[in-house]
Amino acid sequence: MNDRTLQILEFPAILAQVADLALSGLGRSLAGALTPRTQAAAVAELLRETSEARWILESAGAPPLYGLADLSETFRRAEIGAVLDPLALQGIADFLRGCRKTREFMLKRLDQPQAAMVAGYALGLVPLPELETEIERCIRDGQVADDASPELRRTRREMARLQDRIQSKLQQLLAAPAAREWLQEAVVSFKEGRYVLLVKAAQRQKVPGAVVGSSGSGATLFIEPQAVTQYTAALRQLEAAEQEEVRRILAQLSAEVAARIAELSRDLEIMAQYDLAFAKARFSRASGGVAPALNETGRIRLAGARHPLLAGTPVPLDLAIGQDYRSLVITGPNTGGKTVALKTVGLLTLMAQAGLHIPAAAGSELAVFEEVLADIGDGQSIAQSLSTFSAHITNIIAILGQCGQRSLVLIDEVGTGTDPAEGAALATAILEYLYQRGAVTLASTHYPEIKQYALTAPGFRNGAMAFDRQNLKPLYRLVVGQPGASQALWIAAKLGMFPEILANAEARLAGASSLRQPDPAAPPEASALPDGPVEPAPPAASAPPEAVTPAGPAVKIGDMVSVPFLAEKGVVCTAPDAKGRIRVLIKGKKMELPLQRVELLIPAEQLYPADYDLNIVLLTKEERRLKHQMGRKHLPGVARVVSPEEQ
Structure with missing residues (x-):
């Protein structure tokens, strides 16, 4: 499949959403690596996997994918003979428990036709209860447990006995009446693997023992009293024996893991596939x-x-x-x-x-x-x-x-x-x-x-x-x-193009259309206005202007109308002409528009008294003044554009 197309169509963004719904890094990696298949049979199987996983999710809930993590590096180290640390072994035990629980969960649904294929994956899971139990017996809370072996239990008990004896001896020294003279502070501290007392440097000779260190100022010495030296030495030997036994136990468990690497690796693949399948199911449910x-x-x-x-x-x-x-x-x-x-x-x-x-x-x-x-x-x-x-x-x-x-x-x-x-x-x-x-x-x-x-x-x-x-x-x-x-004019209007430019464009578009191919059925378009003031004919004294309705709303001078394609309101300046065009005053500017482009909002008689002079609304103060002066006498060099009704 074309990689550029995948990017153009934002397919990686979809995979990222699916990956976010996976529970493990393995599942997220598989989701991110999904690619479109080109064989119908393969595509049908992948879709069936998603459908069955969603059915299980909605009918029984999510499977118990406990402990699912990318253990491939851990398995590799075990296979080459490395000794695994307690946390790594505990992770394997958690994973084995998840495999066992998931297998039990899925096999209960194996006979359901809506889940047969996905549930059948569990038949490939190999439960390793002995290994799971042995690791859980030997490793607890990320540490090798005392009961991992009789030798380790005996050694740690002896270590605890010696530690108690050392603490007891040191407490006796602290409680002695003379200790006040040489003690800097009446506490037992632990430094460089030894139990020490905080002694004043000037009183060093009063406390037999080994100086382990000193404070930054040199005023305090950390001294291991001679009374506990033999116990400390014995404790060091027990600690070495403990470490040796711990290493032996870890090596034995690691060897048992290495012996089952094939089964463990297969289980990991199946569990990762389950994680992917249910991530796809969650995505399906979330997106409908x-x-x-x-x-x-x-x-x-x-x-x-x-x-x-x-x-x-x-x-x-x-x-x-x-x-x-x-x-x-x-x-x-x-x-x-x-x-x-x-x-x-x-x-x-x-x-x-x-x-x-x-x-x-x-x-x-x-x-x-x-x-x-x-x-x-x-x-x-x-x-x-x-x-x-x-x-x-x-x-x-x-x-x-x-x-x-x-x-x-x-x-x-x-x-x-x-x-x-x-x-x-x-x-x-x-x-x-x-x-x-x-x-x-x-x-x-x-x-x-x-x-x-x-x-x-x-x-x-x-x-x-x-x-x-x-x-x-x-x-x-x-x-x-x-x-x-x-709909270029609508886009321009939506983005804020000036109304007079839109009207001009409508007029030019109408002219171009008529030159190309006259179409009597086409709606009339807006046309440009001449420069200079334009005024309406005043209402006749005998009767108000008649409403004209050539394929549009019945409007007359003074009516308030809306102009939807401009998202504006205005006042009608002229009655419709023979072509169904009117002039509308919008935000102080007059525009010539097809009657079909406007909608009647409020008739003039509901806005103004019967004898109201509409020139007050339709003409500017300067236009009214000029009209009044020209009505009284001739003004050389002065011209005024009047509306068609005045001609």
Whole structure:
């Protein structure tokens, strides 16, 4: 499987989540090493392992994987004849207890069809009760126990007797009346393996014995009294005998471990596999995963699929490809979910082929591919002097050289980064080549030429990321069978583009569309406004302005409306013209908009008294002053743009 694709689709991040759910370093290592398999039988077995482990987890709880740790280095040392320390031996005993308990736990479920394979792993575990019992008898709390051998028990008892005698002698010296003269402090201390008293340096001659050391100032000497010297010497001999016996016991236990290395190593492999299986089961439960059905014909059918790395509650993906068509061209706004849809299909395919359940509804189906190939992200590289277009083409060339009938190809923004006409032509040729090679392909694009090609080409289908045209918001839902629009103006508005620029762009877009191919069914677009003040016609004295409703809400001058695609409110400056356009005052600026782009909020009669002068709202103070002056007399060199109703 292509390593670059694994990184692009964030497969290592999934493995990291599975590894975090393992109990041991061995399980975490196995989880991190998972790779997608390419044979359907192997994939089916891996998925069955996960399914059975989850069934056991939910019906009986986690198995008792006691003492599971990476003991491979310990086993290696024992095999070459090294003497293992007490902690290492205790770790082996704990591991053997875990093997025994896990075997008992699993064999109880061997006759359950939902767990037969995973429970059957336990048949390979070799219990070693004699070795487990012997180590536990000899090692307690990380130390060799007194009862490990009769000789060790006798030696330690004699050592304890001598220690008591030494303490008794020293206490007698401390209690003597004359001790006050030469004692620096009335305590028994232990220094360099000997029991000593703290004696004043000036009174050295009053305490017969060996000077073991002195304080930093030299005022205190640490003296082992002559009265306990013979006992200390005997104690040193017993300590040497104790160490020799301890070493003999450890060597004997190590030899017993070495004799069973083959069984122990096999048990370690099985227990590590159990750790991995139940880490996968925990991941499945945490992500709401299911085992998909498998096929080798390139058919993908996802229901309610979710990207496992997206936080919150992402919109589920429903998709079917590989049966009626093999190439899907996805269009829609840049933030509408095209890339997430591509990544979801690719990542869930990799997960399933690695034996992981996928977050989707029951009944989902995935193909087993030999290659999953992806070009997602701009791939720009300064170090390699690659532009966005060059990086894309370099990656796509590599994909074209590897793809075949059992390939899943994912390309984001195919043909982008160059002249649109050439990019669209090249992208269409690439998609056609992939189809001819037999690959299942999902590609996103903004090029209308590719959308048009997918409408008529055999084996191709358009797909659109659903968009709420009423509220101008993406729905993040893939709709197969129809092309989508890029919604660039919505994106710009969402990011804060100036309203007057958006209106200008709408007008230019409408003009370009009419030049390319007039479409009477297309909704009218916004147009640019002339420079200078624009004022509405004042309300007629005889009657209020009539409401006009050419395919839009009934609005009149003075009504308050909302403009959803700008997320703003404004006041209507003019009645709709013959083309259904109105002018709206928004934040002190007048914009010409199609009637379909606004929604009536509050009628004018609910906002103003019947005789209210709307010029106060619709015109600036300077505009009102200029209008008043021009109504009284001619002002040379002064001009004012009036609304259509005044002409």
